[in-house]
Amino acid sequence: MTTNKATRSKDVTLVGAGLAGCLLATLLGRRGYDVTVLERRADPRRAGAERGRSINLALSARGLDALERVGLREEALAAALPMRGRMVHPVTGSPNFQSYSADGTRAINSISRSGLNEALLDTAEKTPGVTVLFESRVEAVDLERGVVTVARPDGVQELAASIVLACDGAYSATRRAVQFREGTNYAQDFLEHGYKELTIPARDGDFAIDPTALHIWARGGSMMIALPNLDKSFTCTLFWPKDGPGGLSSLSTAAQVRAHFAREYPDVVDLMPTLAEDYLANPVGSLVTVRAWPWTAHGAAASVALVGDAAHAIVPFYGQGANCAFEDAIEIDTLLDRHDGDWSRVLPAYEKARKPNTDAIAAMALQNFVEMRDLVNSRVHRTKNTAMHALERWFPSLVVSRYELVSFSTVPYAEVLRRTRRQGRVLTTIGALGATALGAIAARGLRRR
């Protein structure tokens, strides 16, 4: 890192008052930093949540660990619905439940994104030293002069800045302002699949389907999932190819939508009274993986670092986007301690520590999309899942499933990937010796319990 006059700055310009931004602003404020948070949108507590963001998300161990550090863990859990496993819905026949953990007790937590964001925003604003400026869009970042140009309702302003933390998401304006420097690698890769959200409302004042599971309708090339909400509705998300046969754009009339759902999702079509209207009205979202390197850039007067989705947006199939972004914030907080507030050591250490882990979760999230869609072969998967959990119970020091390590531990993602790849090879070897026998034994083991 070029040492610039920002090295010991106690002033931080933080862009983006989303989940990671609010958490990081709070952590920095508590350390005595003066944090100016620039948020492009209006205050969501007054303006309502922006359309087009996902409605809920799955909070797991990493996210809860982060929230605990700002005293929000219990509040978040109180507003969340635990999901202890996946409920896989075949086209015909009844759904089957697969526990996420060997002992069946651990859960990921369905929580409202906007609710969680507002709680974090309240916490950030209450922290001395933190100021949040809404409707403040970053237009340019000049690291040589130490200036961030911001468009606000009352005009364009230049704000002095020495440390700029870009928490402004996959489409980060801050990143765009610096990413074209020579030597800055960058990639954005979109899936052919898009997503669209639908609703299963409460029925007779109660959940229409089991609220203790994450529901999956796996259909090979595409899928639908559903997560429960506090108001006893479910938010369903379609992950379908954007175009082509069976794609999101292939249904254009209410009759087509209803016929398609009656054929592909027969067990829930009748639980979705506004299905066709919602389908035709709701936008199609994109699924992007962002890779950047380095995450930091340095000029004579200022340094910038990318945080969360701005550095490493991932696809949502491991439910780790927010959890992972929180970990970035925790890493910066920890390193400020270790390096005694010296940004010239904190920022390089931050990117170096986090990059292998965010690369790992990016890869695992992409792999899990294939795996989830393949749950269509649910019998095979169920046997595998059961066998895996049996092994975990019998050899807990040797075998833990990837899903458990990602969701129920804070083991670094890169280590999870390494460890479960090794495990995968061992299991493949065992499999060659008799996967079917093992499955049978495991299933028997389960029934004995």
Next chain:
Amino acid sequence: MTTNKATRSKDVTLVGAGLAGCLLATLLGRRGYDVTVLERRADPRRAGAERGRSINLALSARGLDALERVGLREEALAAALPMRGRMVHPVTGSPNFQSYSADGTRAINSISRSGLNEALLDTAEKTPGVTVLFESRVEAVDLERGVVTVARPDGVQELAASIVLACDGAYSATRRAVQFREGTNYAQDFLEHGYKELTIPARDGDFAIDPTALHIWARGGSMMIALPNLDKSFTCTLFWPKDGPGGLSSLSTAAQVRAHFAREYPDVVDLMPTLAEDYLANPVGSLVTVRAWPWTAHGAAASVALVGDAAHAIVPFYGQGANCAFEDAIEIDTLLDRHDGDWSRVLPAYEKARKPNTDAIAAMALQNFVEMRDLVNSRVHRTKNTAMHALERWFPSLVVSRYELVSFSTVPYAEVLRRTRRQGRVLTTIGALGATALGAIAARGLRRR
């Protein structure tokens, strides 16, 4: 492609008056299009060439084929120096020559980039319908309104535009204006290596080293090359790691520079009288590979397409950057014929036809860097090269080297890659049966001629 009102437009806004831009403007002008060329820089014929671009380039079959279509082939060849092979300079011992073609007659042509650009600019400006506006920097592109915002010396203007062709290079401002659309994949990958240009001036009114070869000083992790210029000088280019031991930043005094070159490039150090001054004064360039997809974007009022480096900047190790960009222009010209000027068919057909080819040359250019640096093992390589050329002479319908297909044919790059990969497997098999014997036979075959 969204059909917009640009479908049959006869007005084209072309960004960038570099090599590909001028060629394409000329081709379009000849078809009766009104072409406005927006060039960020001042007129190079008055202002002199911009620093930091490479001084010369190797024009080969594809480039010559393109120039022929605008009547510039002979003029270009007259201003170029043919290089019939590579001259590989070891640290000790004398250099050895490796012919590029089996018959030893074919050559790639060292030509001044600025000279070629000015010839193309003259040709474009002479073409009816083509207007070149210098010092005109694209700031924004609005495809919905059909407007390009341009910063000119007399202020910022909005120009109406329906078809925008972005020929503005690896750091394309036009691409930046549209690349953040959802569904637009993009990647920029920089090598750890940078480049720096040096000079071997004419000595006693003549070339100081053989002007009929491309000179290579391969040193494993790094290398230097030299191409001849019309004024009997050579432009040398160092391709070294930017940082670390042996990197471009590791030499910071004249004494260090001279000592390093005396050790690593002993046979030419005395031919470079201004070596240390040049080394310390000249900038370090970056080597980037750009990948984008799609190359086109469409709004209600305008469409944009990326052309040349803006769509697919590649590293220079196959000498194909300009040659490949010219092919893009030829493809668009050909497709305008085939689809009767219907841009809604031309642009998708263009990107679809070119993408596999530019991906192939991007991959081959990266591979060739490793291969060139490995010429350090020149004996092994010489044997391989000799054996290859012997095979080519004996089985001309079966075997042609990748280098020949890339440089001396207009076979699509993707086909070159496919064909030579297949060949590679065959040769590996032959190799397993006795590479040494084959080399010996081939060498004998050569000597007999």
